[in-house]
Amino acid sequence: MTLAPETTDLKVQLRLADDEWFTVCDLNRLLPGRGVAALLPDGRQVALFRDRRGQVYAVDNRDPFTGAAVLSRGLTGTHGDRPFVASPLLKQRFDLLSGQCLDDETVRVTAYEVRAA
Amino acid sequence: MSDTPTIVLVGHGMVGQRFLEALAERGLTATHRVVVLCEEPRPAYDRVHLTSYFSGTSADELSMTDMEFIEKHGIELYVGDPAETVDRDARKVTARSGLVVDYDVLVLATGSFPFVPPVPGKDAEGCFVYRTIEDLLAIEEYAKTAKTGAVVGGGLLGLEAAGALKGLGVEAHIVEFAPRLMPVQVDDGGGAALLRTIEDMGLSVHTGVGTQEIVTDAAGAVTGMKLSDGSELATDMVIFSAGVRPRDQLARDCGLQVGERGGISVDEQCRTVTDPHVFAIGECALAADGRVYGLVAPGYEQAETAAATIAADEASFTGADLSTKLKLLGVDVASFGDAHGTAEDCLDVVYSDSRAGLYKKLVIARDGTLLGGILVGDAEAYGTLRAFTGSVPPVSPEQLVLPAGAGAPTQLGPSALPDEAIICSCHNVSKGTIRGAVTDHQCTTVPEVKKCTKAGTGCGSCIKVLGQLVTAELEAGGVEVDKGLCGCFSQTREELYEIVLALRITSYQDLLDRHGRENARGGDGCEVCKPAVASIIASLAPTIGAEGYVLDGEQAALQDTNDHFLANLQKNGSYSVVPRIPGGEIAPEKLIVIGEIARDFGLYTKITGGQRIDMFGARVEQLPVIWARLVDAGFESGHAYGKSLRTVKSCVGSTWCRYGVQDSVRMAIDLELRYRGLRSPHKLKSAVSGCARECAEAQSKDFGVIATSNGWNLYVGGNGGATPRHADLLAQDLSDAELIRLIDRFLMFYIRTADRLERTSTWLDRIPGGLDHVRDVVVHDSLGICDELEGLMAAHVSHYRDEWAETINDPEKLARFVSFINAPDTPDPVVGFVPERDQMKPDLPLLSIGLRPTGEDVLEGSAQR
Ligand code: SRM
Ligand SMILES: Cc1cc2nc3c(=O)[nH]c(=O)nc-3n(C[C@H](O)[C@H](O)[C@H](O)COP(=O)(O)OP(=O)(O)OC[C@H]3O[C@@H](n4cnc5c(N)ncnc54)[C@H](O)[C@@H]3O)c2cc1C
Numbered sequence: 017m018t019l020a021p022e023t024t025d026l027k028v029q030l031r032l033a034d035d036e037w038f039t040v041c042d043l044n045r046l047l048p049g050r051g052v053a054a055l056l057p058d059g060r061q062v063a064l065f066r067d068r069r070g071q072v073y074a075v076d077n078r079d080p081f082t083g084a085a086v087l088s089r090g091l092t093g094t095h096g097d098r099p100f101v102a103s104p105l106l107k108q109r110f111d112l113l114s115g116q117c118l119d120d121e122t123v124r125v126t127a128y129e130v131r132a133a
Numbered sequence: 134m135s136d137t138p139t140i141v142l143v144g145h146g147m148v149g150q151r152f153l154e155a156l157a158e159r160g161l162t163a164t165h166r167v168v169v170l171c172e173e174p175r176p177a178y179d180r181v182h183l184t185s186y187f188s189g190t191s192a193d194e195l196s197m198t199d200m201e202f203i204e205k206h207g208i209e210l211y212v213g214d215p216a217e218t219v220d221r222d223a224r225k226v227t228a229r230s231g232l233v234v235d236y237d238v239l240v241l242a243t244g245s246f247p248f249v250p251p252v253p254g255k256d257a258e259g260c261f262v263y264r265t266i267e268d269l270l271a272i273e274e275y276a277k278t279a280k281t282g283a284v285v286g287g288g289l290l291g292l293e294a295a296g297a298l299k300g301l302g303v304e305a306h307i308v309e310f311a312p313r314l315m316p317v318q319v320d321d322g323g324g325a326a327l328l329r330t331i332e333d334m335g336l337s338v339h340t341g342v343g344t345q346e347i348v349t350d351a352a353g354a355v356t357g358m359k360l361s362d363g364s365e366l367a368t369d370m371v372i373f374s375a376g377v378r379p380r381d382q383l384a385r386d387c388g389l390q391v392g393e394r395g396g397i398s399v400d401e402q403c404r405t406v407t408d409p410h411v412f413a414i415g416e417c418a419l420a421a422d423g424r425v426y427g428l429v430a431p432g433y434e435q436a437e438t439a440a441a442t443i444a445a446d447e448a449s450f451t452g453a454d455l456s457t458k459l460k461l462l463g464v465d466v467a468s469f470g471d472a473h474g475t476a477e478d479c480l481d482v483v484y485s486d487s488r489a490g491l492y493k494k495l496v497i498a499r500d501g502t503l504l505g506g507i508l509v510g511d512a513e514a515y516g517t518l519r520a521f522t523g524s525v526p527p528v529s530p531e532q533l534v535l536p537a538g539a540g541a542p543t544q545l546g547p548s549a550l551p552d553e554a555i556i557c558s559c560h561n562v563s564k565g566t567i568r569g570a571v572t573d574h575q576c577t578t579v580p581e582v583k584k585c586t587k588a589g590t591g592c593g594s595c596i597k598v599l600g601q602l603v604t605a606e607l608e609a610g611g612v613e614v615d616k617g618l619c620g621c622f623s624q625t626r627e628e629l630y631e632i633v634l635a636l637r638i639t640s641y642q643d644l645l646d647r648h649g650r651e652n653a654r655g656g657d658g659c660e661v662c663k664p665a666v667a668s669i670i671a672s673l674a675p676t677i678g679a680e681g682y683v684l685d686g687e688q689a690a691l692q693d694t695n696d697h698f699l700a701n702l703q704k705n706g707s708y709s710v711v712p713r714i715p716g717g718e719i720a721p722e723k724l725i726v727i728g729e730i731a732r733d734f735g736l737y738t739k740i741t742g743g744q745r746i747d748m749f750g751a752r753v754e755q756l757p758v759i760w761a762r763l764v765d766a767g768f769e770s771g772h773a774y775g776k777s778l779r780t781v782k783s784c785v786g787s788t789w790c791r792y793g794v795q796d797s798v799r800m801a802i803d804l805e806l807r808y809r810g811l812r813s814p815h816k817l818k819s820a821v822s823g824c825a826r827e828c829a830e831a832q833s834k835d836f837g838v839i840a841t842s843n844g845w846n847l848y849v850g851g852n853g854g855a856t857p858r859h860a861d862l863l864a865q866d867l868s869d870a871e872l873i874r875l876i877d878r879f880l881m882f883y884i885r886t887a888d889r890l891e892r893t894s895t896w897l898d899r900i901p902g903g904l905d906h907v908r909d910v911v912v913h914d915s916l917g918i919c920d921e922l923e924g925l926m927a928a929h930v931s932h933y934r935d936e937w938a939e940t941i942n943d944p945e946k947l948a949r950f951v952s953f954i955n956a957p958d959t960p961d962p963v964v965g966f967v968p969e970r971d972q973m974k975p976d977l978p979l980l981s982i983g984l985r986p987t988g989e990d991v992l993e994g995s996a997q998r
């Protein structure tokens with residue numbers, strides 16, 4: 017029997033409360049540069065991303081400009097040295113670490129702490 | 134403490150906050166103790182965008198107060214503690230909590246309160262006003278049990294309130310005493326255009342009637358209202374929005390002079406006329422020109438003036454431009470200058486199309502000077518027109534309001550403006566100042582100019598003109614304007630195409646790391662270059678040896694969301710499905726399959742403008758099941774989602790039509806099958822007409838074909854859409870084979886040299902030499918590249934595979950079509966539908982209200998050139 021390489025066991029986890037980590041999926045389900053949506057126990061939706069270095073990010077999935085839950089389907093990129101996702105609907109960009117909208121300083125989405133463990 | 138002078142600010146609203154920022158900018162927070170008394174339970178927030186709460190902006194997100202700023206400048210902010218009395222002799226303010234503060238300077242920024250007409254029942258349960266976040270929360274709570282709501286007042290704020298009701302899912306009525314909506318900003322014609330659009334949104338408007346009484350039930354809750362025409366309107370709640378009045382009670386009580394109709398009288402320095410130690414700014418002030426301003430921009434100017442005066446700098450506020458551009462319930466409404474034509478002897482130029490909800494009026498003086506105007510439905514020209522106000526525009530006024538396509542439309546470049554023209558009225562920035570930012574302060578981008586001059590940082594309506602000015606100024610100064618694709622690549626799309634082709638680069642990361650800008654290498658790129666490079670790689674796939682399937686490996690991460698899901702994203706997060714119907718020809722059996730699928734999945738079905746059928750409202754997890762059935766019935770992807778060939782439209786042609794001279798249907802099908810799946814800089818459209826009567830509208834297509842008795846005429850560079858262009862004749866009387874060879878070359882030359890998102894029409898107008906050059910290259914082979922162009926196309930044609938067939942047969946590819954990675958079977962609860970005309974439509978929260986970033990300003994930043 018061959019053992020699967022260790023990394024395939026890594027899980028993506030979100031911090032929901034101080035010491036509550038919510039397991040979403042296997043890390044290898046995340047394609048670098050692309051997002052997926054996940055459902056939280058309380059009905060909220062989260063957009064998860066992985067960049068080419070393997071870093072994972074999580075922000076609220078709801079696009080505040082349109083109300084649709086689609087941020088997970090946007091294109092990602094780097095602005096300066098900060099990672100961002102551009103909404104697929106009207107293209108506003110959001111910083112993946114802070115959730116801050118880069119095109120409208122009055123808008124921000126929730127950013128979650130996330131880890132691969 | 135006694136040796137630091139104290140400034141007390143009463144009222145922490147939008148203008149109050151701006152005043153604090155102006156104090157800090159002038160260094161006054163360092164030399165003064167600053168105390169703020171804030172009545173509301175939260176510090177200053179964005180009242181202008183209050184209604185955006187109903188489209189998802191939270192109360193916290195509306196905040197305008199950065200607590201770090203307050204702390205850093207040592208400002209003492211007392212939230213929820215209003216000023217109750219002022220003793221001007223002792224220079225003391227007493228707050229409700231009992232706090233007493235001595236002041237050297239007192240600044241009143243108490244704003245205004247909503248005026249509630251004295252009708253019986255006005256205080257009943259279910260009656261509201263709309264000014265604060267607290268009002269909004271109360272309305273939201275009450276609306277949970279309400280079905281119908283009525284707004285008293287059809288002005289700017291009334292429409293905002295109606296938008297709020299609509300956003301809460303309450304059936305909304307607007308009752309306006311004047312004969313039209315927004316009586317202050319627009320005239321009758323504008324009101325009519327606005328009325329039509331607003332009624333189309335499902336809001337009921339009652340103009341020319343007053344509210345006489347609020348009717349209540351036994352428990353004292355609202356059940357309706359009696360109107361002045363004798364009718365009664367049943368409603369569960371009422372929002373009064375009949376204007377605002379300055380909050381000047383505190384000032385009255387301490388003996389400051391107020392105007393006859395309210396407002397604290399101030400001079401040009403915003404100092405009260407009664408007491409040199411007291412200032413008044415914002416909506417509570419009666420300015421030196423005898424007006425009370427109800428907009429933020431003049432309030433900001435007053436805040437700056439008061440701060441400058443306190444710092445002993447020169448400044449004055451002598452009056453402000455009331456020009457405004459708003460987006461109300463999604464409708465553009467703008468008015469500027471002397472909008473109502475009050476000047477003597479002035480003339481109106483009006484364009485009105487009430488079917489399209491358009492109304493544009495310019496007020497012109499006898500000598501041709503532009504005095505003002507009103508724009509409803511399309512305020513695109515607002516920035517330029519406002520800047521021309523007060524001067525004679527260099528072209529006739531008709532040309533400025535006629536829609537593109539009618540007569541000779543003219544777009545006035547900002548270069549025609551005089552230096553004194555005000556470009557940004559929010560911050561009073563002239564064209565000269567903006568030019569100065571580029572020439573004297575070395576700003577080279579719009580964001581830099583915004584920082585330097587503040588232009589464009591208010592309502593945002595001037596950004597488009599700002600961008601044009603900055604580019605023009607840079608080019609005039611001989612500065613090399615960065616023509617790079619985006620912040621990641623300094624090359625143009627054309628140059629990247631050549632690199633990819635010559636070096637056979639099949640990976641985006643490879644291209645970025647080797648050829649990207651220094652600081653972008655090793656990064657994740659951006660949303661501009663990823664799809665552009667993906668398109669180049671896909672166009673060249675067979676030739677450079679890349680995977681032909683656009684979702685393979687790294688390519689999947691580069692595609693725009695539509696390509697990623699092989700379907701078109703709709704506003705609520707659902708998708709549309711468009712199977713290919715070559716030439717518009719379809720057998721009844723296939724038509725039935727489409728009908729059955731649409732019925733089984735409950736999809737909204739529509740015949741498109743491209744001679745095929747679009748099914749809307751599919752959830753992401755339904756796409757593969759829908760396509761499995763379509764593929765089974767012999768359908769292929771229609772690429773409605775891709776920047777690639779869309780349709781080749783066709784007329785019925787010589788087979789049936791008595792005039793037809795060639796078989797246009799057969800040719801259209803041949804062309805559509807040849808070029809299907811070809812990725813290009815923008816979408817490609819085509820059509821074939823069977824004779825010169827042109828029923829297929831081929832001359833509005835990227836490449837259009839019209840039959841002649843000797844063969845085919847080929848037209849190129851046509852475009853419908855926003856900027857229509859008639860196609861140019863490239864060659865005449867071609868045989869079938871000649872026609873196809875020429876189109877092969879033409880398309881490949883376009884793909885090679887066009888910019889991203891550049892249709893053939895704009896490309897043809899842009900490239901040096903224009904049509905003649907293109908004809909030289911593709912007809913006369915002046916560059917000797919025609920063999921290569923034909924070879925590239927041949928490779929594309931022979932490698933074409935249907936993307937959807939490939940997708941549904943590969944479980945790994947199907948894995949991406951799930952709603953949630955951790956709950957693949959749970960449909961996205963945000964995607965909902967409501968019935969309409971026997972089908973369904975998206976059930977949406979209120980979407981676009983308030984001042985939303987438009988296309989131009991959304992995209993600026995590092996990623997743009
Ligand atoms: C469905 C359809 C309207 C309809 O119900 O008839 C449509 C729908 C869309 N059009 Fe169109 N256009 C449709 C025919 C047209 C036509 C008429 C035609 O092709 O004969 C035009 C004018 C002709 C032209 O393009 O030159 C047209 C000019 C546009 C434009 C403006 C292009 C321009 O160069 O100015 C856009 C915006 C863009 O592409 O940037 C656009 C974009 C769109 C998009 C893709 C907008 C978007 O990104 O969501 C719409 C999505 C379709 C969807 O979700 O399925 N659509 N659009 C038509 C689909 C035809 C088809 O079968 O594929
Ligand atoms: C729904 C809505 C939409 C609008 N849209 C637009 C728009 O699109 N464009 C535009 O230009 N303008 C718009 N306005 C108007 C704009 O909001 C006002 O012009 C602006 O808020 C005025 O700022 P201000 O600071 O003078 O008053 P406010 O923002 O009203 O602030 C005054 C503050 O002072 C407080 N206060 C009053 N008395 C006391 C006291 N005794 N002690 C302590 N505090 C006190 C009040 O509670 C309030 O918080 C809109 C307004 C509303 C309600």
Ligand code: SF4
Binds near residue numbers: 784792794826828829
């Ligand atoms: S273009 Fe000519 S051939 Fe085609 S339908 Fe019209 S009249 Fe008939």
Ligand code: FES
Binds near residue numbers: 557560592
């Ligand atoms: S005009 Fe409002 S930001 Fe310039």
